[in-house]
Amino acid sequence: MQRINTPDGNFHAGDPSAGVKGTVVTQPFMQAVQEELAAVPESVGIKLDPNDNGQLLKGIQKIVGNAGANYQPVLGYTPVQQGTGALQGQNAVKIGWATDGSGLRVTVDTTDLGVVAFASQLAAYATQEWVEKSAVPRGGGVMIGTLAVPQVQLSQGHADNDGTKPMIYNDPSVRNVVFRTGPSNAYKYTVIDESGVLKLPARPNFAGSTPWDTGNFDPNSKLNTSGGTVGGRLALSKQGWQADFQLRNWREGQDVSTYFRARDGGGLEIINNAYNFVTWSVDDYGTMFMRGQQMLNTDGNLWCAYRGSWMSGILDDLYNRDNGKANAGATCQPYDFAEFGPLRQSTGTTTVDAPDTWFVKGIRTDNWNGDAAPRTLFLRCTRIRNT
Structure with missing residues (x-):
């Protein structure tokens, strides 16, 4: 629709006498x-x-x-609109007083939903036995059957302005249980899946202790107590401890141990079963000790406790002795001479012995001209040595 095309949108009669x-x-x-x-x-x-x-x-x-x-006459009051709210259908909802006076009756389309029960009316039923056995009070109670709900929301537990509350639910079409915690901008989900596996959003805390898991523990890099192979240096070390290592013989009829211990100043010690004496040790230089006695030096010199001397001293003595002896096959030279006797012809037995270290080299007689008596013999002896 439009107005006449005059400046003010109105009709004007004009004035012919004035030329308008x-x-x-x-x-x-x-x-x-x-x-x-x-x-x-x-x-x-x-x-x-x-x-x-x-x-x-x-x-x-x-x-x-x-x-x-189709018009509603003037009501004189504000009517309530129905059927147009969130998640509401277009069904016709009819509310009116029951013809038998039993109360306010509700009908949706053609379905009679019965009489509305008001709070004042319910208060009297709350103490009835059938109510107590069939309902759980809001203040708490015990259920004896299964409660099926899509989710449970916990009403407390937030300390900031974020009103999001923890929830327990399960995912659609999945037999799992989900615990949702945390603020709305950073939810944390703890899930027990269909197989019963617990999946945590963060590493748990056990009484203040951090548990081991695949994120902070690699079992393949650790030595199992039942045995294994170490591919690198194994260190036994603790502040204030003289590290030792026990080898236990626990075969049938045996229960004894040997201990390896780090030696003061460097080196290694072997300790007896009673752990009260070092039976063998080697210092950081390589010198070996047995029961506290230095026994073997790095130059090979050995202490011979049964002789009370080092092996080098014993060998020196032997070498010195050998140096004063003739070599095999050498010719010895006489260096002294004497005669021992006499042996006289007599009616009895006469004996003459050369002293020790003397050798008989011949016999001498006196002058036996004629048959004069007594006749005598002398042992001619010498001593020999290598030149």
């Missing part, structure tokens, strides 16, 4: 007026008839008549 023209009616304006007038009867299904000049009135009457049949 009246408003000129244009074709677009008249066309608009025609369409507006024809739209009224046509909107209610009245076909335009050039011989009927009352069609505009008939159209208005029909519009008013149709509208009046």
Whole structure:
């Protein structure tokens, strides 16, 4: 629709005597007026008839008549709108007083939902035996059956302005249990999956202690107590401890141990079963000790406790002795001479012995001219040595 095309949108009669023209009616304006007038009867299904000049009135009457049949009379109060809220359908909800006076009855479409129970009416039922056996009070109670709910929300536990509360639920179509904690901008999910495996969003804490897991513990890099292979240096070390290592013989009938211990100043000690004496040790230089006695030096010299001497001293003595002896096959030379005797012809036995270290080299007699008696013999002896 449009107004006449004058500056103020109004019709003006004009003044011919003063030379003022009246408003000129244009074709677009008249066309608009025609369409507006024809739209009224046509909107209610009245076909335009050039011989009927009352069609505009008939159209208005029909519009008013149709509208009046569906209009709610003035109520004098504010009505409640239904069926247009969130998650609500277009069902017709009818609430009215029951004909038998039993209360306010509700019907949805054609389904009778019965009488509405108000809080004042329910208070009396709360103490009834059938209620106590069939309902759990809001203040707490014991259920004897299964409670099936899609999720459980815990109402407390947030200390900031974030009103998000912890929840317990399971994922759709999955037999799991999900515990959702944390603020809304950083939820943490603890899940027990269908196989019973617990999946944690962070490493747990056991009474203040951090447990080992694959994130901070590699079992393949550790030595098992039942045995294993070490591919690098194994260190036994602790502040204030003289590190030792126990080897236990626990075969049938045996229960004894030997201990390896780090030696003061460097080296290694072997300790007896009673752990009260060092039976063998070697210092950081390589010198060996047995029961506290230095026994073997790095130059190979050995202490011979049974002789009370080092092996080097014993060998020196032997070498010195050998140096004063003739070599095998050497010719010895006499260096002293003496005669021992006499052996006299007599009626008895006569014995003459050469002293030790003397060798007999010959016999000498006195002058045996004739048969004069007594005749005598002398042992001619010498001693020999290598030159």
